[in-house]
Amino acid sequence: MTEPRNAAIYARISSDPTGQALGISRQLEDCRRLAHERGWTVAEEYVDNDISAYSGKSRPAYHRMVSDIQAGARDAVIVYNLDRLTRRPVELEQFVEVCEGAGLRQLATVTADVDLGNDDGLFMARIFAAFAAKESGRKSERLRRKARQNAEAGKPGGGPNRPFGYEADKITVNPVEAELIQQIVRRVLAGESIRSIATWLDAERIPTSAGAEWRTSTVRMILKSPRIAGLRSHLGEVVGPAIWDPIITVEQRQQLLNVLAAKIATGRRTPRSYLLSGMLRCGKCGGRLFSSPREFERRYVCLSGPDHRGCGGVTVTAPPVEEWIAAAVLYRLDTPQMGDTLTGRLANDARHSELLEQLDRDQAKLTELAEMWADGEISRAEWKAAREPLDHRIKTTDRQLSQITGTTALEGIVGHGQELRERWDEMNLERQAAIVAAVLDHAVINPAVVKGGKFNPNRIVPVWNL
Ligand SMILES: [Zn+2]
Structure with a gap:
């Protein structure tokens, strides 16, 4: 085997409460010495600084190294120990596959050598990886125990935030x-x-x-x-x-x-009593209008104050706005372009079911993670870290789903505005609101030019979603 001329050195630091973690510089030093002893030429050093390889966080340097290997730019890898390289058996398998594909056979560690080109070497590597995975699991168990002991000793917990009433040490009273x-x-x-x-x-x-x-x-x-x-x-x-x-x-x-x-x-929740709840925006600040009844009068109001943070500048009596919007929605249902829109929406149905499947898959993964945590396979922190990207994607999918209003909401209403108008008063509020929401994204309510007096429909600016 010829001496590698484009070797990679990989080093990674992770948190270690016992304080026995190998510093990056120590890892790099030992790896460089090994390269020198072997007569290998190092082309690049890749360094990641992460808390735990198990947390699911990305390791940018590692990924850069892997793509350099894939590109055929590296002919050997040196790491201090295999547990620096990967922490999960599956990660090692992926790494080995990349190396095989690129023809890279030499993986040296300061503690042991692994020849990825023969079965014994691979076997050793797998044993190391399995062992490292177990160690990582033990580490989180240690952390859990430590947190529990801390709590029982009455000491403050971790967490970045200073509690109100106390100084940053979380002990001294402010x-x-x-x-x-x-x-x-x-x-x-x-x-x-x-x-x-x-x-x-x-x-x-x-x-x-x-x-x-x-x-x-x-x-x-x-x-x-x-x-x-x-x-x-x-x-x-x-x-x-x-x-x-x-x-x-x-x-x-x-x-x-x-x-x-x-x-x-x-403070029990009351059933919907306002047709346009959540569908109106303030024309002054853009905030949501909230239903806010006053004696004998239903109103939508831009609320200021701690939970709403609106400007407080717009108030409108509910009945005329609701009547106007309902009439506009029903009229719109019978316009020819609505029929065209419905046809267009049908094409969206494929995408719709795709998104639904994605949502199902992600939710199944969340359940699986929760089970892993319950079984003690992963720590709470690891669970949380793995959950974040899933939560994020579920939110995105949800948003995309709500943008593609499924045809189900429109079937039976497009082209039936006239009939619906005749039955409108018999329908319950939930059904009425569903029909409005199928067509109207939201409506902006501008402030009244003249206080009091008759309601001016020009204050309403509807934003249709189709
Ligand atoms: Zn406002």
Whole structure:
């Protein structure tokens, strides 16, 4: 075998709580020495810095090396140890396949040599890979145990965020924020709403610990967190006293939980009572209009405040807008171009079922991941990391699906505007809303030029989705 003239060195650093990780420089040094001893010429050094090869995160340098091998630009690979190269048996198989395809046979490690061109070498490599995979699994088990021990000892958890009320060490009480928390707790126990608290904090220009504006969910999270009562929780359960000082008492916390639970019980969701819920936008700020009844009057309103963040500048009485939009939708259903659109939409059906299949596959993968986590095959962090790209794709697919309004929503309504108009008042609100949503993407409502007076339909700018 001739001496390789275009060898690759691959090094990777991963987190290691035991502090025994081999630094990149040490790995590179040993690999270079090996190349020198063998008389191999190194063409490029590839270095990745990742937390764990198991997390599913991409390793850009590794992928660059693989494509260089595929292109025939590399004739040997040197790594410190096989567990630097791959962590999963399947990854090794893919790597071996690429090497075979490119005719690369020499894989040297500082600890052992692997000749990919013979069965014994391959066998050894597979054993190494299987072993490395097991090690990686053990490592996450170690991390899990460590997190649990930390929690039971009352020490703060990892996580990048500073909790409101405490300094960055998550132990020292921040006196200003602590006093705010005590004040908020008193006010909520006295019956003040979370919404009003959030509005007040913003008005006082007090930022969250992340420097952001307040949402009711943020206030609620702080109030519900065991931490402010000096308790440590782990995976959603209180496991004991914490090493930091409490800001409120455990008794106050109990009262608070009772009050918050009572609030949830009364805040039940009401059934749809507005035809155009979610379909109207503010002509001043572009935000969504929300149904907001006033005595005897149904209205759509641009709401300002912590949960809506609208401009508060547009209000419209509901009935005339609903009548106008319904009439426009029904008229539109009978126009000739609607018939053409329906024909065009049928062609979209193939794409539609393709997307549905994609969605099914991704959701099956999510289930599989959850099972792997439940079986202890992967850690929570690994589960989360693997889930992210799937979640992202599911969201994208969902969006694409909603853009291709399936013909099902239109069948039986296109060309039937006249009949539907006659039956309109007998239909329930859900059915009416479905018909409107099949045709209308949204409508912009512009502010009234003259306050009061008769409703001016020119304020409505419909945006049709077909
Ligand atoms: Zn607005």
